[in-house]
Amino acid sequence: MTYLNTDNIARSTADVEYHPLIPFLPENARVLFLGSFPPQRKRWCMDFYYPNFINDHWRIQGQIFFGDRNHFVDAEHKRFKLEDIVAHCHQKGIAFFDTSTAIRRLKDNASDKFLEVVVPTDIPALLRQLPHCQAIVTTGEKATDTICASLGIPQPPKVNTSVPIPHVHNKDGKPLLLYRLPSSSRAYPLAFEKKVAAYQQMFRQMLF
Secondary structure, eight states, rough: OOOOOHHHHHHHHHEEEEEOOOOOOOOTTOOOOESSOOGGGGSSSSSSSOOOOTOOHHHHHHHHEEEEEEEEETTTTTTOOHHHHHHHHHHTTEEEEEEHHHHHHHHSSSOOOOOEEEOOOHHHHHHOOOOOOOOEESSSHHHHHHHHHHHOOOSOOOOOOEEEEEEEOOOOEEEEEEEOOOOSSSTTTOOOHHHHHHHHHHHHHHHH
């Protein structure tokens, strides 16, 4: 099964990039990770979210859920184990997309601060497909600020904290949370073990 949005691959015109991936929205999802936008295709090692091999998102999840940071790592081929990741996210109820469906890159790199949002994602439309969702999780300032602007959140959460999203509830009538975590990028100055502890705290609160 492919997770590439083939309708959008050819729509990179006038420096505008359209989102290359299909939203990954398991019906049982209780957590929705929303990033800013995928890195350039040349940085991918798989056709899925957090595709950059030097990003530690899947190593963090491997450590938390399996006690092995390399559980999802195919070291020989320098890629992640896509089928294992997809099965894991379906089982645990973890969804993924991004806060922008179209962007411009102001510089030729993966930095969020050089992304210009052209079309923000319709987040309520995503949430309507996730009746059990309890929290939207962000791991960067760009994604957090974009969500706050889209959903009318007056004060963004600090790292490792959450705030309720005004007027947004799940099917049980509980308010959804916007939960901010440290970035899994190695450029973010925090030890791997401390990132694991932060993500584990969120998952324990939302999934376990």
